[in-house]
Amino acid sequence: xxxxxxxxxxxxxxxxxxxxxxxxxxxxxxxxxxxxxxxxxxxxxxxxxxxxxxxxxxxxxxxxxxxxxxxxxxxxxxxxxxxxxxxxxxxxxxxxxxxxxxxxxxxxxxxxxxxxxxxxxxxxxxxxxxxxxxxxxxxxxxxxxxxxxxxxxxxxxxxxxxxxxxxxxxxxxxxxxxxxxxxxxxxxxxxxxxxxxxxxxxxxxxxxxxxxxxxxxxxxxxxxxxxxxxxxxxxxxxxxxxxxxxxxxxxxxxxxxxxxxxxxxxxxxxxxxxxxxxxxxxxxxxxxxxxxxxxxxxxxxxxxxxxxxxx
Amino acid sequence: xxxxxxxxxxxxxxxxxxxxxxxxxxxxxxxxxxxxxxxxxxxxxxxxxxxxxxxxxxxxxxxxxxxxxxxxxxxxxxxxxxxxxxxxxxxxxxxxxxxxxxxxxxxxxxxxxxxxxxxxxxxxxxxxxxxxxxxxxxxxxxxxxxxxxxxxxxxxxxxxxxxxxxxxxxxxxxxxxxxxxxxxxxxxxxxxxxxxxxxxxxxxxxxxxxxxxxxxxxxxxxxxxxxxxxxxxxxxxxxxxxxxxxxxxxxxxxxxxxxxxxxxxxxxxxxxxxxxxxxxxxxxxxxxxxxxxxxxxxxxxxxxxxxxxxxxxxxxxxxxxxxxxxxxxxxxxxxxxxxxxxxx
Numbered sequence: 001x002x003x004x005x006x007x008x009x010x011x012x013x014x015x016x017x018x019x020x021x022x023x024x025x026x027x028x029x030x031x032x033x034x035x036x037x038x039x040x041x042x043x044x045x046x047x048x049x050x051x052x053x054x055x056x057x058x059x060x061x062x063x064x065x066x067x068x069x070x071x072x073x074x075x076x077x078x079x080x081x082x083x084x085x086x087x088x089x090x091x092x093x094x095x096x097x098x099x100x101x102x103x104x105x106x107x108x109x110x111x112x113x114x115x116x117x118x119x120x121x122x123x124x125x126x127x128x129x130x131x132x133x134x135x136x137x138x139x140x141x142x143x144x145x146x147x148x149x150x151x152x153x154x155x156x157x158x159x160x161x162x163x164x165x166x167x168x169x170x171x172x173x174x175x176x177x178x179x180x181x182x183x184x185x186x187x188x189x190x191x192x193x194x195x196x197x198x199x200x201x202x203x204x205x206x207x208x209x210x211x212x213x214x215x216x217x218x219x220x221x222x223x224x225x226x227x228x229x230x231x232x233x234x235x236x237x238x239x240x241x242x243x244x245x246x247x248x249x250x251x252x253x254x255x256x257x258x259x260x261x262x263x264x265x266x267x268x269x270x271x272x273x274x275x276x277x278x279x280x281x282x283x284x285x286x287x288x289x290x291x292x293x294x295x296x297x298x299x300x301x302x303x304x305x306x307x308x309x310x311x
Numbered sequence: 312x313x314x315x316x317x318x319x320x321x322x323x324x325x326x327x328x329x330x331x332x333x334x335x336x337x338x339x340x341x342x343x344x345x346x347x348x349x350x351x352x353x354x355x356x357x358x359x360x361x362x363x364x365x366x367x368x369x370x371x372x373x374x375x376x377x378x379x380x381x382x383x384x385x386x387x388x389x390x391x392x393x394x395x396x397x398x399x400x401x402x403x404x405x406x407x408x409x410x411x412x413x414x415x416x417x418x419x420x421x422x423x424x425x426x427x428x429x430x431x432x433x434x435x436x437x438x439x440x441x442x443x444x445x446x447x448x449x450x451x452x453x454x455x456x457x458x459x460x461x462x463x464x465x466x467x468x469x470x471x472x473x474x475x476x477x478x479x480x481x482x483x484x485x486x487x488x489x490x491x492x493x494x495x496x497x498x499x500x501x502x503x504x505x506x507x508x509x510x511x512x513x514x515x516x517x518x519x520x521x522x523x524x525x526x527x528x529x530x531x532x533x534x535x536x537x538x539x540x541x542x543x544x545x546x547x548x549x550x551x552x553x554x555x556x557x558x559x560x561x562x563x564x565x566x567x568x569x570x571x572x573x574x575x576x577x578x579x580x581x582x583x584x585x586x587x588x589x590x591x592x593x594x595x596x597x598x599x600x601x602x603x604x605x606x607x608x609x610x611x612x613x614x615x616x617x618x619x620x621x622x623x624x625x626x627x628x629x630x631x632x633x634x635x636x637x638x639x640x641x642x643x644x645x646x647x648x649x650x651x652x653x654x655x
Contacts, residue, residue: 017455021542023549038450039459043466046523049481052491069494070484116368118361125358126351131365138376141634144626145606146613147382148375150398167375170368200360221472229474232588236614247476251592254480282480289472294465301535 050286057081057279064273081280084272090260091249091281097161098228098246105165105227110220113170117178118204135172152237163237164230164245171226174219181215182208214299221296225289250285254278383630386412386623405620412624422625424600425608428514432585432604435518437578443522444529445571449563451530452537467527475588478524482516483507507593510601517586517593532570540566573644580640583633605629 020026052070059071060078085091119125120132142148148167157163185208193203209216231247238244253260260277267274349357382402389408394401416422447467454460470478484490486506493503506512540562548558587606594602599611609629613622 015456015458018457020455021546023546025549025555035450035453039454039463042447042527043463046466046470046527049485053481053484068498069489070491072491112367112371115364119364122358122361125361126354127358127362131369134369134377135372138372140637141380141630143376143379144383144623144630145609146385146619146623146626147379149614150382150385150402150619151375151379154398154400166371169375170371172372175368200364204364225472229472229476231474231476232591247474250476250480254476254483255592255596278480279484282477285477286473290469293469293472297465297468300468301531 050290053279053282053286057276057283059273059276061273061276064275069275080272081276082284084263085260085277085280085284089263091246091284093242094244094246094249095284097243101161101164101245102224102227105169106220106224108165109169109171109174109223109227110216113175113178113219113223114204114209114216116170117175118182118200118208120175121179121182122200123183135175139172149236158237159239159243160237161243164233165227168226168230168233171222174222178212178215178219181212185211214302217296218299218302221293224292228285228288246281246285250281253281383623383627385620386627388412388620390620390623392617392619408620412620413628415621416625416628421599421603422608425603425605428601429583429585429604432514432517433582435514436521436585439515439518440522440526441575441578443526445533445567447526448530448533448537448567449559452534452563464527464530467530469527470524471528473524475524475586475592478520479589479592482520482523486516508596510597513593513597513601517590520589521586532574533567536567536570537563569647572647576640576644576647580637581633582636583629 052072055074056064056071058074058077058079058081059067060076060080063071063075086095116135120128120135122128152158152163152167157166189207189211190203193207198206229247231245231251234243234245234248235251238248249260260281263272263277267277355362382398385402385405387407387409388402388405389411390401390405392398392401394404451460451463451467454463473481486492488503488505488508490507493505497503506516509516544562545558548562553561583605585604585606587604587610590602590604591607591610594607594611596602599607603611605625606629609622609626611622612618612625616622
């Protein structure tokens with residue numbers, strides 16, 4: 001019965017506010033409007049530029065010419081720019097490279113971080129305190145750009161994708177977040193598994209990790225975004241233009257206004273809008289992140305707090 | 312299978328069958344591995360799996376965080392990268408010059424310009440950026456409709472996950488010479504303008520980009536602090552006749568105070584590191600006069616000009632001062648009764 005009362009068939013939408021406690025005064029109209037305005041403006045400030053980029057990337061050359069540049073209102077949607085970019089050539093290759101680096105790098109980072117976080121989450125194990133201290137200390141200093149550069153070069157990693165993965169493979173902060181979460185898992189559960197004969201590896205794989213899905217998702221996203229967004233190491237350690245990941249190609253394209261190799265001719269002869277091509281590359285760079293992060297976002301708060309408080 | 316549980320005897324395991332929880336504690340379970348009584352060898356045998364698990368991360372940190380510290384000796388050398396293909400071999404054969412590099416750095420007006428730019432940017436970010444997440448968090452916290460909250464948070468978080476390359480490209484499309492703002496101005500008969508290449512406003516541009524990218528992300532910690540405030544406090548205050556604003560002043564803001572203080576202190580500790588990637592990407596457009604910060608100064612002299620000893624010296628100065636600042640900031644955080652980055 002109560003359920004029926006609580007959920008009227010055509011009641012207020014789910015956007016309606018929850019019931020107000022009796023002591024709280026009704027908000028003033030002006031206050032509500034002001035709040036809504038500021039929030040809307042803030043959200044529009046983020047959304048509007050992205051909208052322009054997306055719409056322009058989907059516009060035909062004619063629409064772009066008529067608008068005199070960037071397009072705000074979609075008209076005559078076309079996927080020409082994407083088709084050209086993805087039909088082989090520099091941008092296609094760079095995208096594949098970026099995807100592969102992100103996949104391999106994230107997998108590697110997660111494996112190393114999860115193992116380390118679990119190893120350090122068993123308080124009182126041998127050397128646990130020292131290892132933790134050594135990791136924590138790196139949050140206070142960095143060796144500096146030049147010595148790191150010379151080291152990577154001495155290791156022979158120049159012109160190798162390992163240079164994009166190994167030096168920045170783990171983040172101590174992420175390890176601390178994972179460790180904090182692992183330490184919060186019910187001790188009784190782990191003990192009973194141990195008594196049933198499970199070793200540390202099995203406990204981690206079959207008990208700790210399944211219980212930590214939320215934080216694992218958050219940290220995976222953090223690492224993946226890190227690899228996907230990285231450009232500096234590539235600019236530092238890669239000399240071969242053909243090896244460059246997507247972000248570095250985007251720098252040349254958007255900042256230095258160079259047409260991607262192979263498409264320059266099509267743009268010059270007017271078949272393709274150079275602007276649409278630029279925007280399409282930007283959309284390709286933002287798409288994976290924009291699609292993935294909302295799924296993980298409800299766990300952000302928990303993850304950030306575990307990391308910020310423990311340690 | 313359970314090699315790592317050396318000290319546990321069989322008899323105990325037998326009796327534990329029925330009450331695993333209690334006996335797990337009794338046998339000195341994971342919670343506090345006994346360290347005093349058990350010999351080092353036994354502890355090593357017991358914990359070797361755990362040690363093996365931490366090994367890859369430890370090796371990575373040793374190799375890429377600790378080994379390069381030794382590489383800072385090039386700051387005291389006239390480092391010649393052409394001695395050998397291998398940087399370490401070159402390091403061993405380069406002549407020592409003592410503190411000559413440091414003297415050169417201190418006499419270089421470009422270095423002091425970089426210091427000045429760094430500090431100006433830091434203060435701008437402190438004044439113009441820092442309060443925004445707090446205000447946004449207060450605003451979102453006062454929104455009661457869950458859908459509106461969730462949606463606006465989802466949008467505000469988003470740019471944090473964009474790369475700097477993308478953020479700057481977006482800004483260029485808005486405010487660049489061919490951007491939408493210039494486009495609109497020209498359509499209405501004004502001159503176009505190019506904020507992206509103007510050295511005079513560059514520092515504000517950098518700050519605006521930081522706000523766009525990360526202000527939404529910055530609200531997380533504040534929202535968490537706000538969500539832990541007991542609603543009873545608000546109710547009691549309302550009973551005592553406190554209005555909306557008084558409740559905010561006397562309950563909400565005091566709840567945020569420790570978080571604000573802590574973040575402020577940590578930010579000061581990080582003062583010499585302002586947006587390296589972000590600025591490096593735009594350095595060419597506005598010129599080093601306005602855009603050079605300490606990090607880009609090191610990059611330019613070392614990576615571009617191959618003056619490794621000189622750049623390493625500048626980097627070392629920055630690193631040492633930064634370390635001092637971070638440690639001092641943590642000290643202050645501790646004095647305020649906060650935890651800081653590490654526990655005492």
